[in-house]
């Protein structure tokens with residue numbers, strides 16, 4: 001399943017983002033940004049994350065997923081627009097010579113880690 005691969009990737013990135021001094025803490029929230037071009041079904045991804053995070057520091061985490069629209073730019077006339085349908089043609093000049101500016105993202109934007117050591121771990 002496509003989403004399972006992405007879930008594992010997200011877990012890798014988010015786990016690597018835990019600062020060494022906070023290893024062993026629970027991650028409470030992971031903020032993700034996913035481009036619509038990556039064709040992720042958010043419900044499936046959530047399901048895979050739930051399974052794949054078992055026995056990891058992310059087991060209790062809430063995954064907040066923001067979907068990023070697909071933005072294309074025409075290489076001929078420079079026109080830039082949000083792609084709503086799978087027709088990849090510039091609406092201005094009809095060219096098929098396009099560049100995908102956004103929509104392929106898979107970003108772990110930030111993670112929130114449970115405070116286990118009072119306030120000392122903050123703002124360092």
Ligand SMILES: [Zn+2]
Nearest residue numbers: 074077090093
């Ligand atoms: Zn164009």
